[in-house]
Amino acid sequence: MRPASKVFSPVSADNDQDLVRIVSDIVEKITGIQLGTREANMVKSRLSTRMSELGITTPHDYLRHLDSNRESESSALVSLLTTHHTYFFREYAQFDYLIASGLNQIIQAAKLDGRKHLRIWSMACSRGQEVYSLAMFFSQHLKAIDETITFEILGTDVDPESIAIAKNGVYRWEEVKGIPSIYAAGHWARGVGEISDFVKAKPSIKSPCRFEVMNLLDLKAINSAPQRTFDLIFCRNVFIYFELEKIKSITEAIIKRLTPGGIFNIGLSETLNNTGVQLKYHGQSIYSLPPKNDSSPKKLEHHTILKQPGREQRLAIPDSTLTSPLRVICVDDSPTILGILKSILTKQEGFEIVGTATNGVEAAELAKKIEFDAMTLDIHMPVQNGIEYLRNNVNSAHPPVIMISSVTREDAILGIQSFALGAIDYVEKPTAATIAERSDEIKTKIRAAHRAKLSQTAGKATRGALDLARAFERPSQIIKPDSSLRIIVGGAASRQKIAALLRQLHAPQPPTIVLFEGSPGILEMLATQLEIHGNCQTSPIHAEPNGVKTGAIYVGDLRSNASWVSGISIERRTSILVFGDVSASGARLLAALSGSQLILEELAYNTEANSHVAAKYVPYTSFLFDSDDFLNRA
DSSP states (O other): OOOGGGTOOOOOOSSHHHHHHHHHHHHHHHHOOOOOGGGHHHHHHHHHHHHHHHTOOSHHHHHHHHHHTHHHHHHHHHHHHSOOOOOTTOSTHHHHHIIIIIHHHHHHHHHHTTOSEEEEEEETOTTTHHHHHHHHHHHHHHHHHOTTOEEEEEEEESOHHHHHHHHHTEEEHHHHTTSOHHHHTTSEEEOOGGGTTEEEEOHHHHTTEEEEEOOTTOHHHHHTSSSSOEEEEEEOSOGGGSOHHHHHHHHHHHHTTEEEEEEEEEOTTOOOTTSOOBOEEEETTEEEOOOTTOOOOOBOOOOOOOOOTTSOOOOOOOGGGOOOOEEEEEEOSOHHHHHHHHHHSOGGGTEEEEEEESSHHHHHHHHHHSOOSEEEEOSSOSSSOHHHHHHHHOOTTSOOEEEEESSOTTBTTHHHHHHHTTOOEEEEOOOTTTHHHHHHHHHHHHHHHHHHHHTTOHHHHHHHHHHHHHHTOBOOSOSOGGGEEEEEEEOGGGHHHHHHHHHTOOSSOOOEEEEESSOGGGHHHHHHHHHHHHTSOOEEGGGSTTOOOTTOEEEEEHHHHHHHHHHHHTTSEEEEEEOTTSOHHHHHHHHTSTTEEEEEEOOSSOOSGGGSOOSEEEOGGGHHHHHHHHHTTO
16 A cells, blocks of 8 residues: 555545545545545545544544554555455356366466466455455366366455455354355364354465455556466456546556466456457456467457346356256245245346245155256245255255255254255345345355266265354254243134144243134134144133243233233243234234234235234244244344
8 A cells, every 4th residue: 555645635624524525535546446425425424433433523633633643544544445345256157257168278378388386366355255265266176177286366455454354364154154065165164262153264275375465556566566477367346446547557557467368357347348458358357368379469349238237247158158047946935035036046147947846845746847957945844844855855866955044054953954964055045135145145056056066076065064054053942931932923714824833842942822813702712723733732821820931832812912911021032923814903913012023924915914014024934943043042
């Protein structure tokens, strides 16, 4: 990073707007990132947090601090205002291209240069996820091509804090779960003590990597970077912040560091159109220098970028790598999830959903009739669940199975058991908030699982995923049943479903209160049916006038007992499970309970209750898992 003293001179700010403008100008001069009016609120918010940390209350005082601590505070501003959003194996289509032809291309170019050692540069690497993704990728695929080829990766970024995180190689388990099993296997270890919720990169992927602070605008630094040239350079999702002239000058400097035949990747939403640089075009975002035996480089020809608002741009895969779409069977009893999968796994993205099923029995019948390359499989389903399907049907000849479930992969019984029974990978079900990132994860894991099957490494991937999930194994039982409460609410039509839930309850359990709506005259009959079909004992609600007992099951009428239930729930963490035949007014009675979680049954059609805001809408087969998960956070 360039010295801050050369970037700005003392200025004054009379208000927040002036300070935002001055700070944005400083960061732009250091990094080239333009922070205009659209980013002003973000800059103001983050500056407010920074000033609070420093105990500074006015723009004038902050500028005095900035002037007195130019080097350190400018570095802090770069960390504060540069974008760090990234994740492992982002924009996987570029990795697909490397598998299809890119790896062979750079290996042949290196051999023409008399080398059996590849050099990779990840520019603007942020906190290292891209670098370690490349390390896992090369560790996996070089062995299949030529075991004598070695590699090293240089990661650089303008932000010193990000580079420090990258060097450490420690990430939250939630991040690492998104890595396809075929790549993660054997490369990560759970932390201990204060970092027990984190995983650390093992030497197998850490030792080939090194990290340095470097500014893309400092072209002299680029030209003097270690190693003469690189076989593969990634500079992704940076040019979107730069003007055309800066893109051109940076690209020209990068090309000087690229070996003949070397590949240069930018972000999928970026282009080198109109820069006039001499590179061979392989597809959207992928370029290369011609190899030594091709002395006629051509300027980039104009090409159209497909616009998909709100999403990263899809890679236009070159004709030489086109294959038939991956044929997928999707198995889930949630209409919402099946709808999401249909929107994700399109032919444009290289997939074709050739069949859907709502339970394991239907899936087994489909699998006999349809040729398919992969299956997505839910765990909680009626008739036959995902675990039973795996146990009855999955063997070495079965196409790869990727679990897509509300159950966390580290669940001691269901999540871990799915790997033990042959599932190759796992995705936790997307929500409205996570759909964009989860859709990338789903597509990436299906492609990677298919390749693992073709390369006969599926067994290794499954074992590696199982080992890592076991390291984070999470108990399935309720940890504090005495301070928890579960309420199940439905109409008489839901009695069979409620009985199915009661059959699944295993000690230790919190008190469970079953409330029927609109059936006060037949409560005794309903309670008897629950006992018979739910294999349990029940009691009337007022059998315990002073409270409820842990492990007991109570049956009562919703409207006449709403106030009593409200009093019982005040001092307990309460999970409420509401079936689709409950009215909107009945759901509102329950939503008012303090500190409670309200889960509504997801149905293929709309109901009154579904118009009420809830924590979740899920098929009733997922009720208990989501309820247990909430209660275990007590």
